[in-house]
Amino acid sequence: MKYSAVLIDDEIHCTESLALIMAAGVPEINVVAKLNDPVKAVKFLQSHSVDIVFLDIEMPEMNGFELLSKLSDFSFDVVFVTAYDQYAIKAFTYSAISYLLKPVDEDDIRETIDRWLEKKNKSLSISQLHLMRDLLANTNKLKTRVALPTNDGLEFLEIQSITRCESESNYTRIYCSDNSKYLICRTLKEVEKVLQENGFIRVHHSHLINPQYIRKFIRNDGGFIVMDDGQQISVSRTKKDRLFELFANVGRL
Numbered sequence: 588m589k590y591s592a593v594l595i596d597d598e599i600h601c602t603e604s605l606a607l608i609m610a611a612g613v614p615e616i617n618v619v620a621k622l623n624d625p626v627k628a629v630k631f632l633q634s635h636s637v638d639i640v641f642l643d644i645e646m647p648e649m650n651g652f653e654l655l656s657k658l659s660d661f662s663f664d665v666v667f668v669t670a671y672d673q674y675a676i677k678a679f680t681y682s683a684i685s686y687l688l689k690p691v692d693e694d695d696i697r698e699t700i701d702r703w704l705e706k707k708n709k710s711l712s713i714s715q716l717h718l719m720r721d722l723l724a725n726t727n728k729l730k731t732r733v734a735l736p737t738n739d740g741l742e743f744l745e746i747q748s749i750t751r752c753e754s755e756s757n758y759t760r761i762y763c764s765d766n767s768k769y770l771i772c773r774t775l776k777e778v779e780k781v782l783q784e785n786g787f788i789r790v791h792h793s794h795l796i797n798p799q800y801i802r803k804f805i806r807n808d809g810g811f812i813v814m815d816d817g818q819q820i821s822v823s824r825t826k827k828d829r830l831f832e833l834f835a836n837v838g839r840l
Contacts, residue, residue, distance in 0.1 A: 589617045593635075595628045595654070596643035596668065605641060605668070605691055612693040613700050625649040629657045639664045639703065641687070666699055702772060706736065733781065735761065735769050742769060746785050750814060752778050752795040762816070764800070790830060791823045798833055 594602040602621040609616050622628040625646050640663050644651040670689040687695055735742045753760045754775035761769045779795050789795050803813040810822040822830060
């Protein structure tokens with residue numbers, strides 16, 4: 588099955604190169620329009636039905652957020668294409684929005700399309716859009732909330748309510764202090780990049796923990812920690828030094 592796509596970027600070479608990569612490596616996508624003027628892009632989207640839009644954020648006259656706000660309603664999905672730095676990229680992950688980082692390569696597009704096909708028909712929500720816009724405006728501030736993509740939309744969590752995260756292949760299971768848990772289509776490495784600035788520690792290749800919820804550290808059997816919920820988490824030999832650094836800052840009797 589073919590899905591229709593529109594590419595929007597004020598730089599012609601960006602839409603051209605993206606279209607070429609898709610034609611060569613993404614047979615599911617049919618590029619129906621390459622638009623370099625955001626005003627014309629709005630008019631096109633108002634009169635055409637498409638499945639997915641690849642949208643640049645920084646454009647003259649009208650940025651990507653403003654372009655979407657011109658549309659009273661839309662059913663297509665959005666992948667933002669951006670040259671933002673690594674800190675701003677966290678905003679995309681926090682808000683559970685798909686993105687491609689310039690310069691784009693075929694592997695990035697393939698992975699993005701595969702993820703999109705998995706969660707198709709879960710369109711970009713206004714709350715996601717507002718969250719990402721606010722986060723991009725405050726990328727130097729510590730984040731307190733995160734948006735998790737769920738089967739029926741988004742779940743907004745206080746980061747410090749997350750006790751631990753566990754890898755399940757290319758997915759991550761997130762556990763919370765109220766005993767709720769979520770399975771999201773993100774690798775543990777991706778989750779770690781977002782949560783590490785809030786003090787989360789990777790203690791094992793399969794486990795990321797919030798140290799606020801550590802109850803015990805047991806030296807036996809190679810070393811493991813016990814979380815407040817009683818779960819035992821193995822500690823990799825290579826991760827012990829980082830954990831001991833944390834313990835060094837805790838008062839002892």
